[in-house]
Amino acid sequence: MNADKIYSTFDGGNLQRLCDDLIAEQQNSWLELGEAYGSLKGVRVRGLGCDGFAVRLQHNPGRTINTLASVDRQDINARKCFLCAENLPPEQKGILYRGEHLILCNPRPVFHSHLTVTHIQHSPQNIAGSIDSFLRLAADLGPGWTVLYNGPKCGASAPDHLHFQAVPSGRMPAEKVIFEEKRQALLAEVGGIPLSRILGAGREIVILTGDNRAAIGSAFKKFLTVLQEALGIGEEPMMNIAGSCEEGSWRLLVFPRAKHRPDVFFRKGEERVVVSPAVIEMCGVVVAPMERDFERLDAPLVEGIYREVSLDAATVDRAVARMLLMADSRPDAGCSMPDTGEDHARRKA
16 A cells, blocks of 8 residues: 555544544545535435435435446446555545555545545455455444445446445434334344344335344345345345444444336436436435436335335345245254244243
């Protein structure tokens, strides 16, 4: 790692303060970033009530490049990786995080304070091998931040280079919905980690919670495996993830995906709607870089986009059933069905 790219290093301590300092310094020393943050003042926002849930629309022209980014393998191979340290803008610096990642300011922010966390090695986007780093980063950043992951085929603008994002917590509607107990339906328990579905959100959201980093990482990887089997694929299932950690307890929101972009994205002329759902959109902040789309997006259109790009509930249920079947055949798997009132009464008797 070129020392010129390192603003500071972190191996323990107050990471949130370091990140705040980095953002402030980079806005002053990096003209492009300062202008990007300045443009956020002119971003238009409006709320939209959908069937049982709400979203926030954001007209942000600065996100045009990300929304339209090509994820075609040929195009990726033809360009330089913009997340590799040697290809970063001269003014851009970051925090060397635990010797493995570089925490950078995102040059096209959605929120005031928006970070990109890149691995120092050029390796493909892959969550199975990096979930522990994801959870550790969430713990180090603390309750003020939410860590984000886009799968290589559903939102990552650089699927060839492992990276996360981090944004201020509480800014996305989905983060609030999960606290409503009536919304949560327990699917299974894996090694003491509950897997629940969020009801009435217009798209599939599976939530994992727990206070043991190893246990929640293990439960997530089991869910990843059975989802892979339910889909009959050998690669990472399409998904977006938002994670946070507060007072030693982690919360993972997993958005299983069926496709990257909705059909309206590929229409021609006036019929085209330039919305490309990644993790921020799945969390309820729908970014529309084109003003005409921001004006015409309504509840039926947003609901349709979510239904189209989200994996169906039946496939998620099939994956969970597979997980339970594995537990029945291997008692040490630590997976159980939700505890019903009838089960509880029977045990008491």
